[in-house]
Amino acid sequence: MASSGDERAAAVRVIGGWASHYAIRVYVALKLKGVEYEFLQEVVGNKSELLLKSNPVYKKIPVLLHHGKAIPESMIILQYIDEVWASNGPAILPADPYARAIQRFWAQYTDDKIAPASLVLRGVTNGGKDEAAAQVSNALQHLEEAFVKCSQGKPYFSGENIGFLDLVLGSHLGWLKAAAKIAGVRVLDEAKFPELTAWADRFYTHHAVKDVMPETDRLVEFNAYLIEVLKAKASN
């Protein structure tokens, strides 16, 4: 029955990074499910052999390793976690097929609209900062309305507990705050998005989130470093 701590932790490993909002989704999901895991930190600009072997198609984090089986892509990982550890804690996706579809739709929408715009605001990819800010604002407007419909007066998109859409959108919050600082724009405007602002506070302070959501200043610093690394790679 007894096994060494290492052996048990090695059953679930996450190749990720403290600053990656995609990886943060996975950390929070595993914490919600009470699953212990080994945290593997990738170094920017120097991908590990394990990452290259585990995700040869995209070579990106996060990758979940479960008994050696590699599962990449954060939204796919979340669903895997939900299915494998279905009896642990609350469900990540709701039981009702229609509610699941709504969450999957908005999750895809969030990553389609917010993720690229965030990179522009951070200066990581080229583009117009004003257009990017407008794109985020427009998306948040839709998500504000979606929150009211999905939450039905409860604290999270999923209701009483953090769920799939909370994780997908919530994980962007750290970088959106940083991007706002970097680009000098307002993003999560309380006047415009009162529901999302209140939800964001709840998400940030949730026990499963607060230890893994990086501080804004740390992210701003990391962003500058990331840009340097990318520039150096481009000029080689």
Place this chain on the structure above:
Amino acid sequence: MAEKGVKVFGMWASPMAIRVEWALRLKGVDYEYIDEDLANKSDALLRYNPVTKKVPVLVHDGKPIAESTVIVEYVDEAWKDGYPIMPADPYERAQARFWARFAEDKCNAALYPVFTTTGDTQSEVVREAQRCLKTLETALEGKKFFGGDAVGYLDLVVGWYAHWLPVVEEASGATVVTDEELPLLKAWFDRFLAIDVVRATLPDRDRLLALNKARREQLLAA
């Protein structure tokens, strides 16, 4: 009066809409198909999908769902006692979702330039598209279909290639899927097109070819 039944808002030449039809037909679900003129979208479509305003949209007992891959998973879950679309095993489900995303994000993006280019540029993008499809093809190794012995989620998501790619190739004067470069994929094309629900729904080839030829001319002239 509560709306009952299943509606699909699509467009006759849309690969995204057809996958929804395939899913419903595999489940034996009756549905009303509404063909949209994308240059003149119906009020109903805009009411059911005000966020992205795109087809396909599935409306089930008055409740709308957009995004074809989301819809296909919904169909599988809503009619869970019917034909199994998603694999049962969580790891296999993750793999099916992974390859579906790869095809949608990478392969489709790699294929589009074949349609919009000519000459040496086209030859270059054809090679790129082949590389992408070769990666996807690895998910077929040792199997009849992506889903195994029977069609599944991934077959439905990439199945449109079987009918559309030969048309795009003809319209563009290029060859992408050949026996030499993509033998597994080519063989799967034939098996997929022989499936009853697929045969029953494919858009008319000549009509599709004419549409693609006209679009390519427009794009090249611009």
